Amino acid sequence: MKDDGNGGAALAHLRGDLLLAADTIESGSRVLDVGCGEGELLAYLTQWKNVDARGMEISQSGVNACVRRGLSVIQGDADHDLQDYPSDAFDYVVLSQTLQATRRPRTVLEHMVRIGRRAIVSFPNFAHWRMRIGLLTGGRMPITPFLGHSWYDTPNIHFCTVLDFGDLCDEMGVVIERSLTLDRHGRPFRLNPRAGLANLLAEQALFVLRRKE
């Protein structure tokens, strides 16, 4: 793998759900990554898929790291700043492991399917068996390797389960083009994501959405 300083080396470290998102995105697309962190996905897409990649990140240190590596990223907040973009501005709007940290997840999703032809959303599944057992046996808010914060300092304020998310999509009237339940490393299960077993076994999920025509 060559590294032209544009983050090629990041491939080896690209998180499982991000790799799945990257595989979904066609070459040459226009992409907005909301909550892009230090730009791992954007750098990968720029280098390997010739994507017109933009990012939004709430932490200034993340933004600065992105701009330093030559990515087009602004400091912004999914709850407030998505409204600035016009409809159909992007082919894909990506929100990875960030939905649960937004104040108004439904509004964020509505903006995503408005400004993108497609939205790719990955999120942790709060109905994973480890969560259920933790709460059932311990009687305390579960802390897992995947969600390692205590209840009082977690940025994650809007948890949902895979089934909950599917219900919201139905309620919003958006089309679920693709849905995957994943293990911790982002490996997909061969299970129907709208079924109870997947909701028990999956540690996270990834949905590809679009608005109804």
Add this chain to the structure above:
Amino acid sequence: MSVSSPIVDIASHRRPGHTLTVAEPLSLDSGASLGGYTVAYQTYGTLNAARSNAILICHALTGDQYAGPGAHPITGKEGWWNTVIGPGKVLDTDRYFLICANVLGGCMGSTGPKDIDPATGKPWGLAFPVITIGDMVRAQVKLIDHLGITELFAVIGGSMGAMQVLEWAVSHPARVFAAVPIAGAARHSAQNIAFHEVGRQAIMADPDWQHGDYYASGRGPERGLSVARMAAHITYLSEPALHRKFGRNLQDRREVTYGFDADFQVESYLRHQGNIFVDRFDANSYLYITRACDYFDLAAEHGGSLPNAFRGTPTRFCVISFTSDWLYPTRESRAIVQALNAVTANVSFVEVATDKGHDAFLLEEPEFFATLRGFLDGCARHRGLTSP
């Protein structure tokens, strides 16, 4: 207050750098026309064969074309952006060809109110037409044409320089590959205009100003200009930085004197800043250039909509602000970013954490430097500019 020099004047043969004299008149935003004018400029680095590595640096209100390494003809100090410009530095002179021109209305060689009005054979003074940021850019366009450059790789500037950057990007989008407005705004706020008005009134209240017709009298409004500079200088700093630097420390004394001498270090510092400023700046230029800033309102020029100004822009933008800048605060930069997002322009935005205030763009700020370098490197890859 002692003032050392009379009126700023430096013979052109003693002024390093280049000049371009344009014979054809310049149509100004005011409707007036300037019949022939000079643009004084300085360059650093070498223009490549493809003429694709040129960066235009736009200076701030009281800056000039001496941005890079080399002694300033009046102050003897290194250029105002010497920390950024040079071999291997952020604006790498081994890689880029840097151009910095004195703005129209200035007093360092480009045509301004202290120059001779050909119609009368006397200095223009207040007969000089009021100019705008747009007019400054028009004069720079002639220079870039003259240098045979079709597309600038980047236009970069802080403060009033940022306004010129925005004006360039909006009026000549196809000629600006990348634009970096730093610590700027798309319009002057009421507070910005208010501070400028204080400065102008200080100059005009000085009896030596003589309604702007002071050049032949041998005495100019140095006291007024000095006070204008002192007031403006406070707006370039931040309260914490000022307190950290001076506190309530006394100047060369152990007790206050119960008088109006400069007891406090901060007073002494401001007086010094005022005094050295009059050695290198013309008071009438200060009036004209502050006025140009006040009139700047990019949205107003585009039907009241800032996004309209940028619609369809191919330029890659990097907007930079500083947390402690209260003269051009981050929300002004954010308004530019929002307008660029509204038209899905390619934009990066970084707010640098610092307590150094507006002047941070002139100072050693590692995070700022890293941002600028990273953005330009990314643009250079997209533009196909090779590393040195």
